Amino acid sequence: MSSAVKKCPECKSARLIRDYERGEIICGDCGLILAENIQDQGPEWRAFDAEQKEKKARGGAPIKYMRPNKGLVTEIDQYNRDIRGGKISPKKQAQLYRMRKWHKRASVSTSMERNLIIALTELDRVASSLGLPENIKESAALLYRKAVKAELIRGRLIESVVAAVIYAICRMQGIPRTLDEISKSSGIEKKEIGRAYRFLKGELGMDVPLTDPSQYVPKFAAALKLNGEVQDDAIKLIRKALRKGLISGRGPTGVAAAALYIASAMHGVKKTQKEVADVAGVTEVTIRNRYRELKKELGLKVNL
DNA sequence: AAGACGAAAGTGGTTGA
DNA sequence: TCAACAACTTTCGTCTT
Numbered sequence: 001m002s003s004a005v006k007k008c009p010e011c012k013s014a015r016l017i018r019d020y021e022r023g024e025i026i027c028g029d030c031g032l033i034l035a036e037n038i039q040d041q042g043p044e045w046r047a048f049d050a051e052q053k054e055k056k057a058r059g060g061a062p063i064k065y066m067r068p069n070k071g072l073v074t075e076i077d078q079y080n081r082d083i084r085g086g087k088i089s090p091k092k093q094a095q096l097y098r099m100r101k102w103h104k105r106a107s108v109s110t111s112m113e114r115n116l117i118i119a120l121t122e123l124d125r126v127a128s129s130l131g132l133p134e135n136i137k138e139s140a141a142l143l144y145r146k147a148v149k150a151e152l153i154r155g156r157l158i159e160s161v162v163a164a165v166i167y168a169i170c171r172m173q174g175i176p177r178t179l180d181e182i183s184k185s186s187g188i189e190k191k192e193i194g195r196a197y198r199f200l201k202g203e204l205g206m207d208v209p210l211t212d213p214s215q216y217v218p219k220f221a222a223a224l225k226l227n228g229e230v231q232d233d234a235i236k237l238i239r240k241a242l243r244k245g246l247i248s249g250r251g252p253t254g255v256a257a258a259a260l261y262i263a264s265a266m267h268g269v270k271k272t273q274k275e276v277a278d279v280a281g282v283t284e285v286t287i288r289n290r291y292r293e294l295k296k297e298l299g300l301k302v303n304l
Numbered sequence: 305a306a307g308a309c310g311a312a313a314g315t316g317g318t319t320g321a
Numbered sequence: 322t323c324a325a326c327a328a329c330t331t332t333c334g335t336c337t338t
Binding site: 249251282283289 | 328330
Binding site: 191194272273274284285288289292 | 306307308309310316317
């Protein structure tokens with residue numbers, strides 16, 4: 001179990017920060033994420049960074065071809081024959097009849113239940129592959145049920161709605177995952193997820209706060225192997241910029257990336273724009289733009 | 305030779321008439 | 322439904338270390 005971690009394997013520090021809100025255990029000195037799903041009963045392996053996680057994650061590639069019902073409906077055929085086509089005894093025939101009857105009854109009675117079975121299975125798969133804690137799954141499941149009751153699924157792929165629900169819940173709980181990440185785990189296109197998400201938000205009158213860039217800082221910092229001090233400074237930079245009101249309309253990942261870039265330079269552990277850009281999923285150009293804005297607005301005396 | 309910089313053109317999505 | 326728009330990307334030439 002992941003909660004058995006006592007020391008950071010990188011810097012041997014015992015100063016571990018348990019962040020239950022994000023479901024992560026972070027090394028207080030070097031910022032490494034030691035465990036990402038401390039409330040999750042699922043995977044028993046530990047992932048030290050995103051790549052390892054990717055390699056170790058079970059479940060394989062997203063099931064691209066999974067469609068409602070495929071593989072989930074079985075029926076007992078109506079011919080009273082055995083497997084070779086031979087006749088079978090009346091006694092067996094009676095048994096088969098009863099089996100057919102109960103099989104029908106036991107399998108899904110309403111379309112809503114059928115929908116839920118598929119959706120919750122998918123939800124569990126995607127949430128696990130994203131390393132999300134149990135409470136997130138629960139909230140997401142609840143939200144999905146709401147959506148089903150409000151008849152918002154019709155005309156949409158169940159998987160798209162599931163992905164959208166996860167995206168929304170993560171944002172509301174302050175553990176943002178990017179659309180890219182969710183897209184990769186679910187096998188649904190980014191714009192599909194976005195569309196379903198916007199629809200749900202409108203129809204259910206959901207109140208989703210905008211993503212605070214600093215929520216991405218620990219994640220990116222861990223991937224870049226930057227320590228806690230750098231993270232703190234990056235977050236301070238973001239707070240300042242936030243107060244100046246010059247974050248609005250900017251992509252949160254780009255802002256977080258630029259702040260980390262500056263903070264790493266201030267601490268003499270400079271990362272290249274490309275390195276930061278890659279883990280944040282933005283381009284160097286975006287980093288440069290945000291960096292220039294931050295530098296100008298905050299009057300920073302950083303060179304290089 | 306690698307990294308940083310910025311201009312210019314292109315993309316996908318939002319908004320408002 | 323269309324056009325304007327903002328944010329971001331791609332590409333590329335130039336400068337710096």
